[in-house]
Amino acid sequence: MSFVNLLPWREAARKQRQLKYLQQLAQVALVAFVLMFLLMWLVQARTEGQKVRNSVLEAENQLLDKKLYEIRLLNQKKKDLEQRLALIEQLQQRRNLGTQIFDQIAHVVPDGVYLTGMDKKANQLLLTGRSESNNRLSTMLRQVEQSGLLRQPLLEFIQADADDQRGLSDFKMHMLILGAEPVAPPPEPVKGKGVKAKKAGSKS
Numbered sequence: 601m602s603f604v605n606l607l608p609w610r611e612a613a614r615k616q617r618q619l620k621y622l623q624q625l626a627q628v629a630l631v632a633f634v635l636m637f638l639l640m641w642l643v644q645a646r647t648e649g650q651k652v653r654n655s656v657l658e659a660e661n662q663l664l665d666k667k668l669y670e671i672r673l674l675n676q677k678k679k680d681l682e683q684r685l686a687l688i689e690q691l692q693q694r695r696n697l698g699t700q701i702f703d704q705i706a707h708v709v710p711d712g713v714y715l716t717g718m719d720k721k722a723n724q725l726l727l728t729g730r731s732e733s734n735n736r737l738s739t740m741l742r743q744v745e746q747s748g749l750l751r752q753p754l755l756e757f758i759q760a761d762a763d764d765q766r767g768l769s770d771f772k773m774h775m776l777i778l779g780a781e782p783v784a785p786p787p788e789p790v791k792g793k794g795v796k797a798k799k800a801g802s803k804s
Contacts, residue, residue: 729771750778751777
């Protein structure tokens with residue numbers, strides 16, 4: 601039997617296996633590099649897309665804030681205008697208030713009651729005078745309550761005058777005048793500062 605030297609064949613097979621292993625390793629590295637590149641590209645694309653969406657949302661939010669601020673300004677201007685109109689209407693009603701007061705006093709003061717003084721402060725009216733009897737003043741109190749302009753009559757005092765031969769008594773009576781409350785000053789105009797100025801002020 602002849603002797604066959606297998607060392608060269610084994611060496612060639614080993615080198616072939618090493619070459620095949622290196623080729624497979626290179627292929628795996630290439631595939632991994634391609635997958636990593638695709639993954640990075642996908643993440644970057646999604647990041648850029650999210651940035652675009654965020655910028656669009658931010659622009660929409662700024663536009664919405666501006667519209668809301670304008671709506672608040674319009675509502676405030678509407679409220680100020682309503683207050684001014686109410687003030688003008690109240691002043692118009694007060695133009696004839698003095699005449700109305702005198703007319704109501706003439707209706708509520710019964711016979712036997714004589715007024716000697718009348719003082720008005722804001723929506724309060726003070727009447728001083730003389731009365732023939734307490735019943736006359738009671739009638740006057742009831743007529744004031746039924747009046748459309750005068751309310752809450754209060755008899756401060758009634759005192760008989762011993763020196764008066766007619767038997768008259770001095771009295772002092774308080775009452776309120778409807779619609780004569782103090783007039784509120786008109787509101788100041790609204791000064792718009794814009795959305796950016798408002799946001800800057802809120803951060804400080």
